[in-house]
Every structure is written in structure tokens, then in C-alpha cells.
Amino acid sequence: xxxxxxxxxxxxxxxxxxxxxxxxxxxxxxxxxxxxxxxxxxxxxxxxxxxxxxxxxxxxxxxxxxxxxxxxxxxxxxxxxxxxxxxxxxxxxxxxxxxxxxxxxxxxxxxxxxxxxxxxxxxxxxxxxxxxxxxxxxxxxxxxxxxxxxxxxxxxxxxxxxxxxxxxxxxxxxxxxxxxxxxxxxxxxxxxxxxxxxxxxxxxxxxxxxxxxxxxxxxxxxxxxxxxxxxxxxxxxxxxxxxxxxxxxxxxxxxxxxxxxxxxxxxxxxxxxxxxxxxxxxxxxxxxxxxxxxxxxxxxxxxxxxxxxxxxxxxxxxxxxxxxxxxxxxxxxxxxxxxxxxxxxxxxxxxxxxxxxxxxxxxxxxxxxxxxxxxxxxxxxxxxxxxxxx
Numbered sequence: 001x002x003x004x005x006x007x008x009x010x011x012x013x014x015x016x017x018x019x020x021x022x023x024x025x026x027x028x029x030x031x032x033x034x035x036x037x038x039x040x041x042x043x044x045x046x047x048x049x050x051x052x053x054x055x056x057x058x059x060x061x062x063x064x065x066x067x068x069x070x071x072x073x074x075x076x077x078x079x080x081x082x083x084x085x086x087x088x089x090x091x092x093x094x095x096x097x098x099x100x101x102x103x104x105x106x107x108x109x110x111x112x113x114x115x116x117x118x119x120x121x122x123x124x125x126x127x128x129x130x131x132x133x134x135x136x137x138x139x140x141x142x143x144x145x146x147x148x149x150x151x152x153x154x155x156x157x158x159x160x161x162x163x164x165x166x167x168x169x170x171x172x173x174x175x176x177x178x179x180x181x182x183x184x185x186x187x188x189x190x191x192x193x194x195x196x197x198x199x200x201x202x203x204x205x206x207x208x209x210x211x212x213x214x215x216x217x218x219x220x221x222x223x224x225x226x227x228x229x230x231x232x233x234x235x236x237x238x239x240x241x242x243x244x245x246x247x248x249x250x251x252x253x254x255x256x257x258x259x260x261x262x263x264x265x266x267x268x269x270x271x272x273x274x275x276x277x278x279x280x281x282x283x284x285x286x287x288x289x290x291x292x293x294x295x296x297x298x299x300x301x302x303x304x305x306x307x308x309x310x311x312x313x314x315x316x317x318x319x320x321x322x323x324x325x326x327x328x329x330x331x332x333x334x335x336x337x338x339x340x341x342x343x344x345x346x347x348x349x350x351x352x353x354x355x356x357x358x359x360x361x362x363x364x365x366x367x368x369x370x371x372x373x374x375x376x377x378x379x380x381x382x383x384x385x386x387x388x389x390x
Contacts, residue, residue, distance in 0.1 A: 024050050027046040107140060124151055141177045193206045231256050280306060289342070291336035292336065301385060304358060317347055
């Protein structure tokens with residue numbers, strides 16, 4: 001780490017043309033007499049009028065400047081005239097919440113202002129660990145200068161903010177910025193992380209980063225080229241992903257527009273339950289109706305069914321009522337005059353692990369049916385339907 005005085009000097013790189021014609025003397029007098037509230041606005045005008053004087057007076061002006069919108073404008077003006085050292089001292093002296101807002105403002109200007117981008121890179125060289133701790137990297141996602149991308153690329157593997165960092169939350173935050181900034185160029189690194197991770201908690205943010213690389217959620221929309229790359233990368237990872245990560249992969253694929261592939265990922269969710277090219281489920285329908293003569297009836301319908309690993313349980317549950325009610329030709333109360341009633345369809349939240357668990361699930365529903373119809377019913381029935389496929 002460089003000595004602070006020497007390092008701060010690196011932020012000062014003045015190079016100016018001749019001074020523009022302006023009332024410099026009057027501006028200097030106005031600046032000297034200005035209140036802390038007025039100082040930033042006067043300093044901005046002075047720095048625009050004469051960059052050399054702006055550089056010279058940046059330190060004392062910012063020292064009298066309060067944090068806030070006006071102060072941010074003064075800081076940007078100071079950066080433009082090469083007074084990055086003064087800006088860094090001003091920010092470092094702020095309270096934590098003020099400093100956070102000031103850094104966020106600079107980060108928001110990074111993409112459109114190369115001077116601000118250069119300032120942030122140099123600030124990293126000076127601040128080191130504090131650069132990451134205070135989240136100076138916020139706003140860098142859209143700041144695609146070569147220097148910013150080099151900084152993120154160097155840092156993503158390192159101990160301060162990268163994969164080797166002890167602070168996993170920081171790594172995940174920087175990973176999001178890295179992926180969104182580098183886009184297609186981030187995919188190889190994401191692939192590496194996804195296949196070599198050692199911390200279970202890292203994998204979900206890594207998968208999310210494929211969506212960040214594709215620019216999901218951005219105002220200007222996703223990048224079609226990177227969308228395709230991200231889909232292909234996740235598809236390749238699918239068979240080797242641990243079961244706990246499959247729902248996250250599904251969500252990212254759906255966000256990327258790969259709906260069918262996202263559905264097919266269900267086959268990886270419960271690999272130990274995927275037998276004979278599919279999952280095993282059961283359907284239970286309780287038919288409860290009252291005839292015109294007031295007599296009540298209830299029928300317990302049930303059947304086992306297979307699903308080929310192309311649908312998730314929530315999708316099956318949405319489709320199941322229409323399928324069984326049509327194929328089993330169920331219409332409560334239709335067998336008696338004036339009959340009216342209800343149908344309640346049920347299925348497990350996950351596929352069954354084995355035959356025993358399937359039978360136990362159906363038996364538990366049968367017991368509930370019997371308990372709920374113990375009195376008040378003229379007749380109870382049970383109908384077991386044939387095995388079917390979804």
C-alpha cells in the first residue's frame with residue numbers, strides 16, 4: 001500500500017488549456033465570503049471558469065461543503081479539474097450514512113463520466129479494503145470503461161472481494177456487478193465458479209449471475225446474445241447441479257425466456273425419485289353432493305399417475321383438475337334429481353420416493369375423508385381409478 005500522501009497525489013492529474021475569460025477575481029471573493037450552503041454552487045462556477053484555480057481551491061472549498069446534492073456537484077467539478085485527492089478526503093471525513101449516499105451518487109455518474117470512472121479506479125488503489133467495505137463499487141455495473149472492467153476482473157478471484165474472500169456476502173454483491181458489467185465476457189468465469197464452488201451458499205448467487213450477465217431487469221432490456229449464452233451454460237450445468245439449486249436454475253431459465261428447458265429441469269430436482277423415465281404421484285378427488293331429497297353422499301376417488309419429468313409439481317397441480325374431472329367424468333350430484341355438490345382435488349407437493357410413501361399419502365387422505373364424513377351422510381363410496389400419465 002502506498003503512503004497516503006503519495007497515493008492521494010496520484011488522483012491529481014491536472015492538464016489544462018489557457019484560462020477562459022471570466023470574472024475570476026469576483027468568483028474568488030464570492031467563494032471566500034460564501035456560507036457553507038452556498039460554497040458548492042460558487043465553487044462549481046469557479047471551477048468551470050478556471051480549472052487551474054478550481055484545482056487550487058478544491059481542498060478548502062470542499063472542506064467547507066456539506067454532504068448532499070450540492071456537495072456532490074462540487075465533488076464532480078473537483079474531479080473534472082483533477083482534484084481527486086480533495087474529493088477523497090472530503091468523502092472520507094463524512095459520517096457512514098452520508099458517505100454511503102455520496103458514493104452511490106458517484107457510482108451513478110460512472111457510466112456517463114470517464115473522469116468519475118477513473119477516479120473510482122484510483123480510489124481503489126488508495127483505499128484497498130475500505131473500497132469494498134464502503135461499497136465504492138456500487139454503480140459500476142453499467143460503467144464499462146476498460147479500467148473498471150479490469151478492476152472487476154482482477155478482484156473477482158481475490159481475497160478482498162472475490163471468490164477467496166472470507167466475506168461471502170461481499171463476494172456475492174461484487175459478483176452481481178461483475179457479471180452485469182462484463183456481460184458475455186463474464187460467462188467463462190461464471191462457468192468456472194459453478195463447477196468449482198466449495199461453499200454451498202455460493203451456488204445460488206452464481207446461478208443468478210447468469211441473469212445479471214444477460215442484463216435481466218435493466219431498463220434497456222436483456223442482451224439477446226448473452227441470453228443465449230446463459231441459457232446454454234445453465235443447460236450444460238443441469239445434470240451436475242445439486243438438487244437444492246435446481247429451483248433457482250428453473251427461475252433463471254424462465255426469466256431468460258427458456259420456459260420448456262425450465263420445465264425439463266424438474267427431472268433433476270429429485271434424482272433419487274426419478275424411476276422408469278418419470279416421477280410417481282397420486283391424485284385424490286373427494287366428491288361431496290346433496291340430492292334434491294336432502295340425502296348427502298360422498299365418494300373418495302383416487303389413482304396413481306406418472307409424469308415424465310417435464311413438469312413441476314405446481315404445474316401438474318394446475319393441470320390435474322381438468323384432466324381427472326374430464327377423464328373420470330365427474331359431475332357432483334348428476335346421478336340424482338336436483339343434486340348439487342363440490343369436488344376437491346388433491347395431490348402431493350413432491351413426487352413420491354417409493355411405493356410405501358405413495359400408499360401412506362393416499363391412506364392419510366382416506367382417513368381424513370372418513371373422519372369428515374362420519375355423520376350426516378346417507379352413503380359413502382370409494383373408487384380407485386386406473387393408473388394414468390400426465
